[in-house]
Amino acid sequence: MSLLLLALALLLCGALLPLCLRGRPGAPARAGTYAAAAAALAGLSGALPVLLSGEPATVSFPWSVPLGSFSLVLDPLAAFFLVPLFLLTGLGAVYGAGYLKAYEGRKDPALPWAAFNLLTAAMLLVFTASNAVLFLLGWELMAAASFLLVLFEHEKEQARKAGFIYLAAGGAGALLLMAMFALLGAGAPSMDFSSFSPPAGGTASAVFLLALAGFGLKAGFIPLHVWLPEAHPAAPSHVSAVMSGVMIKTGVYGLIRVLAFLRPWPEWWGWLLLGLGLVSCLGGALFALAQHELKRVLAYSSIENVGIILLALGLGVVAAACGADRLASLAFAGALLHVFNHALFKGLLFMGAGAVLHAAGTGELEALGGLSKRMPAAAALFLAGSAAACALPPLNGFAGEFLVYIGAFRALNAPGPVAIAGAAAGLTLATAGALAAAAFARAYGVAFLGEPRTERAAGAHAPGGLMAGPMWILAVLCLGSGLLAPLLLGPLAFAVGSGFGPYYGFLGGLEAMAPFLYVSAGGFALLGIVAIAAAKRRAFLGGREPAVAGTWDCGYAAPSARMQYGASSFAQPLTDFFQPLLRKIGRYPVISEYFPAKASFSLEAQAVFYNSVYMPAAARLRDLAFRFSWLQHGRLQIYILYIVVTLIGLLLWKL
Amino acid sequence: MEIIKPFSQYLAAMLLAPLLPGIINRVKAFFGGRRGQPALQLYFDLYKLFRKTPVYSRTATWVFRAGPVTGVCALVTALLVLPFAGRPSFLAFEGDFIFLLYLLGLARFATVLAALDTGSAFEGMGASREVQFAVFAEPAFFLGLAALARVGGQTSLSGMFAALTPETWRVAAPVLALLTAAFFIVLLAENSRVPADDPNTHLELTMIHEVMVLDHSGPDLAYILYGAALKLWLFAALIASMVLPRRTGSWAGDSALFLLAVLGVAVAVGVVESVLARLRLTKVPYLLITAFAFSALALIFQVGR
Numbered sequence: 001m002s003l004l005l006l007a008l009a010l011l012l013c014g015a016l017l018p019l020c021l022r023g024r025p026g027a028p029a030r031a032g033t034y035a036a037a038a039a040a041l042a043g044l045s046g047a048l049p050v051l052l053s054g055e056p057a058t059v060s061f062p063w064s065v066p067l068g069s070f071s072l073v074l075d076p077l078a079a080f081f082l083v084p085l086f087l088l089t090g091l092g093a094v095y096g097a098g099y100l101k102a103y104e105g106r107k108d109p110a111l112p113w114a115a116f117n118l119l120t121a122a123m124l125l126v127f128t129a130s131n132a133v134l135f136l137l138g139w140e141l142m143a144a145a146s147f148l149l150v151l152f153e154h155e156k157e158q159a160r161k162a163g164f165i166y167l168a169a170g171g172a173g174a175l176l177l178m179a180m181f182a183l184l185g186a187g188a189p190s191m192d193f194s195s196f197s198p199p200a201g202g203t204a205s206a207v208f209l210l211a212l213a214g215f216g217l218k219a220g221f222i223p224l225h226v227w228l229p230e231a232h233p234a235a236p237s238h239v240s241a242v243m244s245g246v247m248i249k250t251g252v253y254g255l256i257r258v259l260a261f262l263r264p265w266p267e268w269w270g271w272l273l274l275g276l277g278l279v280s281c282l283g284g285a286l287f288a289l290a291q292h293e294l295k296r297v298l299a300y301s302s303i304e305n306v307g308i309i310l311l312a313l314g315l316g317v318v319a320a321a322c323g324a325d326r327l328a329s330l331a332f333a334g335a336l337l338h339v340f341n342h343a344l345f346k347g348l349l350f351m352g353a354g355a356v357l358h359a360a361g362t363g364e365l366e367a368l369g370g371l372s373k374r375m376p377a378a379a380a381l382f383l384a385g386s387a388a389a390c391a392l393p394p395l396n397g398f399a400g401e402f403l404v405y406i407g408a409f410r411a412l413n414a415p416g417p418v419a420i421a422g423a424a425a426g427l428t429l430a431t432a433g434a435l436a437a438a439a440f441a442r443a444y445g446v447a448f449l450g451e452p453r454t455e456r457a458a459g460a461h462a463p464g465g466l467m468a469g470p471m472w473i474l475a476v477l478c479l480g481s482g483l484l485a486p487l488l489l490g491p492l493a494f495a496v497g498s499g500f501g502p503y504y505g506f507l508g509g510l511e512a513m514a515p516f517l518y519v520s521a522g523g524f525a526l527l528g529i530v531a532i533a534a535a536k537r538r539a540f541l542g543g544r545e546p547a548v549a550g551t552w553d554c555g556y557a558a559p560s561a562r563m564q565y566g567a568s569s570f571a572q573p574l575t576d577f578f579q580p581l582l583r584k585i586g587r588y589p590v591i592s593e594y595f596p597a598k599a600s601f602s603l604e605a606q607a608v609f610y611n612s613v614y615m616p617a618a619a620r621l622r623d624l625a626f627r628f629s630w631l632q633h634g635r636l637q638i639y640i641l642y643i644v645v646t647l648i649g650l651l652l653w654k655l
Numbered sequence: 656m657e658i659i660k661p662f663s664q665y666l667a668a669m670l671l672a673p674l675l676p677g678i679i680n681r682v683k684a685f686f687g688g689r690r691g692q693p694a695l696q697l698y699f700d701l702y703k704l705f706r707k708t709p710v711y712s713r714t715a716t717w718v719f720r721a722g723p724v725t726g727v728c729a730l731v732t733a734l735l736v737l738p739f740a741g742r743p744s745f746l747a748f749e750g751d752f753i754f755l756l757y758l759l760g761l762a763r764f765a766t767v768l769a770a771l772d773t774g775s776a777f778e779g780m781g782a783s784r785e786v787q788f789a790v791f792a793e794p795a796f797f798l799g800l801a802a803l804a805r806v807g808g809q810t811s812l813s814g815m816f817a818a819l820t821p822e823t824w825r826v827a828a829p830v831l832a833l834l835t836a837a838f839f840i841v842l843l844a845e846n847s848r849v850p851a852d853d854p855n856t857h858l859e860l861t862m863i864h865e866v867m868v869l870d871h872s873g874p875d876l877a878y879i880l881y882g883a884a885l886k887l888w889l890f891a892a893l894i895a896s897m898v899l900p901r902r903t904g905s906w907a908g909d910s911a912l913f914l915l916a917v918l919g920v921a922v923a924v925g926v927v928e929s930v931l932a933r934l935r936l937t938k939v940p941y942l943l944i945t946a947f948a949f950s951a952l953a954l955i956f957q958v959g960r
Contacts (some may be wrong), residue, residue, distance in 0.1 A: 525735060
């Protein structure tokens with residue numbers, strides 16, 4: 001625990017120092033990086049022992065804030081979320097040191113570094129706070145710090161728009177959470193989590209729904225996702241990695257804590273979670289396929305992965321409500337394992353996308369191509385991340401989904417509703433898996449393979465060591481945690497135990513052990529067979545030099561890079577099929593002359609929910625608000641009068 | 656003796672797989688009134704290709720070279736999971752068919768990326784179609800396996816097929832018949848056979864799988880052809896074990912029967928290919944959705960049974 005406090009102190013120093021050292025060139029970045037890296041080391045060495053031993057630690061300080069107490073709890077569940085947090089922020093800081101160099105002279109480095117460390121500190125508080133006031137403080141700090149980072153390139157209109165949407169979503173979420181804590185703490189002596197007594201009946205459901213909406217706005221599942229594809233791409237890439245890898249998981253974390261508190265669960269909660277997970281899973285993968293910007297593809301893939309986590313939670317809750325504890329434990333374990341795995345591969349992918357932005361100056365897929373020759377190592381690492389995101393064995397994305405699948409199949413042989421939930425969950429995973437594979441094959445193939453489509457892509461260069469190093473580490477972790485998944489089951493069982501009850505933790509670890517050992521064996525077999533086949537291939541070649549020629553384009557001798565299959569054309573069969581959902585807007589040239597002149601064609605992926613749900617709703621809300629505009633005079637005296645009247649009213653009511 | 660059995664089963668699958676495309680070709684030749692290639696043609700082709708020097712495009716990178724190796728290895732690993740004649744495989748564990756499904760996904764991912772690596776518009780076209788059909792084929796295949804899992808109350812592929820007996824056909828014939836139909840459609844689409852794709856077409860614009868591998872040559876092409884044969888074997892073996900659950904008590908008898916059934920599936924593919932025209936590309940998803948509907952119906956029947 002003391003190591004965690006040390007990490008917190010280091011992070012706060014890391015947030016203040018860059019601002020103080022503003023005058024000296026290079027100093028703010030150095031201070032920010034070292035503080036973040038040191039805090040990550042301290043935090044990891046604080047969290048890992050808890051995860052390995054399963055022994056929780058607590059610390060509490062007096063705090064003068066009304067209803068608040070500075071009490072932190074580090075139990076295995078918190079530690080399970082802290083490990084990816086510190087992994088990604090530590091590596092992200094190193095990466096960021098390289099990434100932000102490109103902005104030297106154009107941007108003040110102090111603010112991004114201060115905000116980055118503040119964001120990490122805030123997430124540390126969110127994961128460990130055991131008092132509602134402290135939790136909300138961390139929550140709001142997290143939103144504020146990340147808001148600053150989203151606005152990093154505030155001269156771009158896109159980033160400003162993203163910032164405003166993000167601010168609105170964060171504010172709404174926090175309001176819902178305050179309402180939730182008010183409901184929970186209504187009869188309790190203090191706002192410490194331990195003093196809350198579990199509500200029953202309608203209140204429990206109200207708390208659950210408030211938590212689902214409030215935390216959901218952070219987790220970013222559909223339909224609460226509109227801010228995510230705007231905000232994540234706008235932030236600098238190491239921040240996108242942290243936001244997608246860890247920050248959206250604070251929503252999952254909060255939801256799990258509330259669920260754990262509100263037992264026993266009614267069955268319909270599970271169905272609601274399952275339904276939301278299903279929609280996010282399929283929708284996220286489908287929208288990812290239609291995006292034209294690399295980081296937006298990744299952002300939508302994050303929505304898909306949050307959907308997978310939610311789907312697993314929903315399956316678990318339905319199963320637990322129907323008394324099928326074994327498969328509930330498998331589903332919960334799958335959900336948590338996917339939280340960890342997604343952090344690793346999504347961090348890697350965003351860093352890879354950052355390397356592309358850094359080298360080519362754009363993430364527009366249609367402007368890229370051929371990067372694999374210009375940045376071979378980064379391209380290979382991005383490929384590893386993509387394969388993990390498609391849940392391809394032997395990488396880590398497979399492990400978490402595999403647990404959910406086993407849970408779903410156990411469910412199939414159970415009676416009634418559990419079987420339906422299992423079939424729905426498994427089917428969603430299979431379909432979303434195929435869609436995600438299409439989306440990532442498209443993103444990787446168009447950006448990294450083939451010939452460069454523009455000068456900028458042709459002039460791209462490999463990222464420096466500071467940026468490549470963290471990506472290597474994450475890729476090795478992706479492979480390692482895929483191949484050695486059985487080793488993760490111990491900590492996972494502790495985390496499930498502290499999140500959902502020791503019974504589930506024990507069962508989950510037990511049930512998953514045998515299949516995981518086999519999958520691990522299968523992964524090693526695959527690698528062995530690949531090694532043999534590659535060696536055989538070399539033997540077949542027998543040292544002969546392969547001949548080199550142009551690509552066979554069916555006899556056409558002068559193919560140009562523009563003739564390659566691009567991002568739009570690759571996805572077109574699928575996006576056309578799902579056009580009613582995607583609502584792409586295409587502008588096609590009409591050919592009227594015998595000798596058609598220069599024409600242009602454009603295809604735009606729409607933010608469907610933003611345009612057709614949120615904008616009309618916001619317009620309605622604004623109209624409503626204008627009806628009360630007579631309250632607003634713009635005169636200070638009247639506002640003060642309002643305040644005085646309210647205070648007197650409150651005083652009278654309390655008397 | 657018991658130890659040798661799984662090995663010899665595995666070896667038999669690996670060695671006999673290239674026979675299936677040969678059988679299909681012979682059946683098609685028979686329907687077309689031609690003499691046709693020898694049934695062992697693919698073996699000769701593989702032998703020839705393995706000794707050739709490959710030609711690589713200037714555009715291609717290591718992804719292009721890794722594609723065929725990864726693809727064939729994913730299938731060789733997938734065969735580790737596949738039961739043989741209703742007898743357990745090397746790797747039989749809970750949820751093993753998920754592993755198999757994702758290995759097939761890995762093979763597809765590798766092939767698609769290798770195709771995109773050439774920068775050819777035609778290969779991109781094939782890759783795009785391949786991932787599109789996968790989106791419809793995977794749910795159908797998955798749901799079919801789910802229904803099969805429910806039939807035997809088993810969660811491993813070996814368990815599912817071991818639980819399958821002639822008795823099962825007597826009590827759950829509609830379920831198994833629907834599943835056979837669904838798996839057969841998935842087999843046709845996944846292995847790029849008529850009516851989803853035509854392996855004999857010679858117009859690149861209409862190809863799917865063949866166009867993705869246009870640029871591969873030498874040992875790489877040999878790996879691709881061999882991988883395709885293994886994939887055909889995998890699906891044919893699933894269908895064969897379903898239609899002809901083991902009857903005799905002896906290992907040799909079961910195995911011989913199973914091999915005959917696998918060859919029978921190949922003959923069926925050849926017959927379909929001879930009597931059916933190819934579907935328009937835009938209609939292929941509907942074919943696969945039909946397979947999905949069959950699987951879903953089978954699951955519903957099974958749950959209601």
